[in-house]
Amino acid sequence: MPNHTISIIDFFSLESAMATEFRRLLNNIQSSSPDREVKSVLITSAMLSEGKSTVCAFLAVTAAKKGLRTLLVDSDLRRPSLHKLFIMPRDQGLVDILSDGVAPKTVVKKTSLEKLDLITAGKAIAHPAEVFDPGAIGRLVSEMKFYYDLIVVDAAPIIPVSDPMLLAPLVDGVLMVVRAGRTQRDVVRRAKEIIGGATNRLLGVVLNNAENSLPYYFDQGYYGYDYGQKVPGTGKGNGRRNKNGNGGEPRKPSQPDDKKKVTP
Ligand SMILES: Nc1ncnc2c1ncn2[C@@H]1O[C@H](COP(=O)(O)OP(=O)(O)O)[C@@H](O)[C@H]1O
Numbered sequence: 001m002p003n004h005t006i007s008i009i010d011f012f013s014l015e016s017a018m019a020t021e022f023r024r025l026l027n028n029i030q031s032s033s034p035d036r037e038v039k040s041v042l043i044t045s046a047m048l049s050e051g052k053s054t055v056c057a058f059l060a061v062t063a064a065k066k067g068l069r070t071l072l073v074d075s076d077l078r079r080p081s082l083h084k085l086f087i088m089p090r091d092q093g094l095v096d097i098l099s100d101g102v103a104p105k106t107v108v109k110k111t112s113l114e115k116l117d118l119i120t121a122g123k124a125i126a127h128p129a130e131v132f133d134p135g136a137i138g139r140l141v142s143e144m145k146f147y148y149d150l151i152v153v154d155a156a157p158i159i160p161v162s163d164p165m166l167l168a169p170l171v172d173g174v175l176m177v178v179r180a181g182r183t184q185r186d187v188v189r190r191a192k193e194i195i196g197g198a199t200n201r202l203l204g205v206v207l208n209n210a211e212n213s214l215p216y217y218f219d220q221g222y223y224g225y226d227y228g229q230k231v232p233g234t235g236k237g238n239g240r241r242n243k244n245g246n247g248g249e250p251r252k253p254s255q256p257d258d259k260k261k262v263t264p
């Protein structure tokens, strides 16, 4: 197990090309709906490992650095990872709010960025689907809008799991992350249809050009996960990656060179 001790906050450099792309993404989100303010954004993708959590984390850091009071919520209860990216305990978070009625304010975790707070997934439970309550999460997000300028919700992938579809109508906007060069076109199209069927709030697609732009120690592949389901209609697996996610070689640290864009 690698020494996973560098928070994504410390990795983020304001001068990087990636930071510029995320500032652009944030501006696009904020100006995407002229008729209403977008204060809560759900981030999903067709499949797992497309970069949802990474995009959520960088977007939230970008917003906080811009001065927005920002709350990041990990709602991917099956494969939560925001606590790992921010090097915080997973416990005391969304599951505790949903299953034990713990007051949200008592589980909000402060990060090293003054304006950025985090609600981690909370205690690990055997059957997250049983406590996943979209109505309660929707109410939590609405309540938190009172304290924050932007709430970013990290969601499960839309094809294998129904959770994000249920959450989509309860936020101001939905972003879909597509991992460039990997997820099949028909799978992405199907995911867009599902989101479109659930809400008219799809703000756009974030193209994550994920090859070699983050150091290997951020690779969640180290934690080995798998939604364990097939992609309906494609006869393919679920894009599951090996331990290092790149065919066996550990990913080497390199300069970030993501391309992020919103195409409404
Ligand atoms: N732009 C990127 N450059 C390099 N690696 C990336 C990038 N985006 C995501 N990854 C890596 O891909 C893996 C999956 O990303 P993650 O954000 O956890 O996906 P998801 O939340 O969609 O499952 C992680 O190991 C992450 O570090």
Ligand SMILES: [Mg+2]
Binding pocket: 052, 053, 054, 076, 079, 080, 081, 154
């Ligand atoms: Mg994730």
